[in-house]
Amino acid sequence: MRAAEQRAIAAGTSVEALMERAGAALAEAAYCHAGKMPALILCGPGNNGGDGYVAARHLADRGVEVRIAAISEPKSEAAKWARGQWRGEVEALNSSTGPSLLLIDALFGTGLREGLEDALQKQFYRLAADSQMRIACDVPSGVDSDSGVELSSVPGFEMTVTFGALKPAHRLMPSMGKCGRVVLADIGIEASPEWHELGQPVLPALDPGGHKYSRGLVHALAGKMPGAIALSAKAAAYSGAGYVRVSTSRSIDGLPSAIVQTDTAEINDGRIGCLIVGPGMGDIPRVLTLALTSHAPKVIDADAITHLGEPERLRGQDAIITPHQGEFERLFGKLEGSKADRALEAAKRSGAVIVYKGPDTLVASPDGRLGFAPPAPAWLASAGTGDVLAGMIAAMRGRGLEAFEAASAAVWLHGRAAEIAGAQMIADDLAAAIPQALALLND
Ligand SMILES: NC(=O)C1=CN([C@@H]2O[C@H](COP(=O)(O)OP(=O)(O)OC[C@H]3O[C@@H](n4cnc5c(N)ncnc54)[C@H](OP(=O)(O)O)[C@@H]3O)[C@@H](O)[C@H]2O)[C@H](O)CC1
Numbered sequence: 001m002r003a004a005e006q007r008a009i010a011a012g013t014s015v016e017a018l019m020e021r022a023g024a025a026l027a028e029a030a031y032c033h034a035g036k037m038p039a040l041i042l043c044g045p046g047n048n049g050g051d052g053y054v055a056a057r058h059l060a061d062r063g064v065e066v067r068i069a070a071i072s073e074p075k076s077e078a079a080k081w082a083r084g085q086w087r088g089e090v091e092a093l094n095s096s097t098g099p100s101l102l103l104i105d106a107l108f109g110t111g112l113r114e115g116l117e118d119a120l121q122k123q124f125y126r127l128a129a130d131s132q133m134r135i136a137c138d139v140p141s142g143v144d145s146d147s148g149v150e151l152s153s154v155p156g157f158e159m160t161v162t163f164g165a166l167k168p169a170h171r172l173m174p175s176m177g178k179c180g181r182v183v184l185a186d187i188g189i190e191a192s193p194e195w196h197e198l199g200q201p202v203l204p205a206l207d208p209g210g211h212k213y214s215r216g217l218v219h220a221l222a223g224k225m226p227g228a229i230a231l232s233a234k235a236a237a238y239s240g241a242g243y244v245r246v247s248t249s250r251s252i253d254g255l256p257s258a259i260v261q262t263d264t265a266e267i268n269d270g271r272i273g274c275l276i277v278g279p280g281m282g283d284i285p286r287v288l289t290l291a292l293t294s295h296a297p298k299v300i301d302a303d304a305i306t307h308l309g310e311p312e313r314l315r316g317q318d319a320i321i322t323p324h325q326g327e328f329e330r331l332f333g334k335l336e337g338s339k340a341d342r343a344l345e346a347a348k349r350s351g352a353v354i355v356y357k358g359p360d361t362l363v364a365s366p367d368g369r370l371g372f373a374p375p376a377p378a379w380l381a382s383a384g385t386g387d388v389l390a391g392m393i394a395a396m397r398g399r400g401l402e403a404f405e406a407a408s409a410a411v412w413l414h415g416r417a418a419e420i421a422g423a424q425m426i427a428d429d430l431a432a433a434i435p436q437a438l439a440l441l442n443d
């Protein structure tokens with residue numbers, strides 16, 4: 001967004017014009033959400049504060065009773081201009097500032113360099129606690145917009161109105177949990193789509209003359225605890241794989257009859273669309289070693305990630321790996337930077353597509369593309385949901401999507417399947433809800 005803003009300014013759009021659009025959009029969203037609820041707008045010294053002055057004018061024009069409390073006089077030229085357009089009073093923000101039903105936070109946005117100082121933080125928290133509804137301008141103040149880290153702790157907001165494009169902080173924890181509903185306003189500038197929120201996928205149409213292999217053969221390698229690979233296999237089948245096969249030395253109970261169990265590991269069968277290794281593998285590293293001798297695309301999950309030892313072992317493999325935080329650190333060590341930076345660094349080092357799981361799942365490609373998952377239900381954090389995801393990714397890859405697209409599609413569908421399965425779901429229900437999630441794509 002910073003680059004896009006600079007391009008727009010170089011092309012002749014003034015910061016004041018952008019600020020006018022941003023402030024008007026903030027007012028519009030606040031009015032739609034809170035109607036004529038009396039508002040207190042907290043304004044900082046920079047352009048985030050400038051957006052606040054503009055929003056105040058637009059809300060007052062709609063008949064809303066608006067007060068502004070500012071930390072200081074505006075410092076940037078555009079914010080001074082916006083302040084000049086406001087005909088009402090500006091109170092000093094201090095311990096005598098009274099609360100209002102609606103609080104709009106325009107203290108700091110993308111220009112915050114460190115946490116709020118204690119005295120200001122105290123007033124910010126008091127006014128947030130004494131309001132009925134809280135709306136943040138661009139990001140809640142205290143949040144580092146690039147990393148989602150809270151430089152000082154941040155109260156929860158019902159809504160955050162942002163401009164042009166989402167910032168990483170809207171989709172990374174802990175800040176994502178504080179933003180509430182995120183409203184994206186168009187202010188006439190466009191950021192590069194290399195970093196983007198994952199959207200509803202477009203799956204290749206099924207070939208009317210196709211057969212089970214052309215829809216994708218997913219081959220899963222069982223290990224010590226076959227229940228986990230059974231979940232992956234089921235998820236792959238429900239995700240539309242044409243044929244799902246599990247290599248296992250002993251029969252796995254409860255697998256649907258459509259899933260073939262075999263005691264041979266035909267991993268160099270040229271028809272395999274995608275291999276899955278890792279779920280329930282346990283302490284049997286030879287399962288991983290075997291998988292790595294296959295030329296097939298593969299999803300490497302769970303214990304197999306830990307057993308890799310070195311990310312360099314993934315070089316030359318057509319692999320998607322799906323670590324959660326602990327597995328990520330065991331493989332890549334403690335990398336520098338935000339979760340987004342770490343995901344991209346890991347993809348570059350390993351040459352693999354990384355699905356960096358968590359409440360803020362990211363999909364990173366070695367070519368620099370980065371997808372942020374939209375918010376998914378908190379009840380996804382339960383045993384077996386990762387095994388389901390691995391199966392879904394393998395089905396998408398087997399169906400012919402490229403690695404990054406396959407992982408992105410599966411992550412998006414996984415979140416929707418969880419919403420459909422509901423709060424009391426277990427991982428088996430999640431797998432069973434995949435067809436309903438896929439049905440959303442036809443709407
Ligand atoms: N992206 C766009 O196209 C547009 C975004 N807009 C809005 O502008 C803000 C970003 O504005 P910016 O002026 O760059 O930054 P901030 O308003 O967030 O803050 C900068 C000022 O705050 C001071 N500062 C920073 N940290 C602290 C702190 N911990 N304590 C006290 N003061 C702090 C900083 O002071 P310096 O000494 O560092 O200069 C600045 O005075 C973006 O978020 C959008 O809301 C525009 O509307 C245009 C379009």
Ligand SMILES: [K+]
Pocket residue numbers: 048105106107108109136137138139140141
């Ligand atoms: K803010």
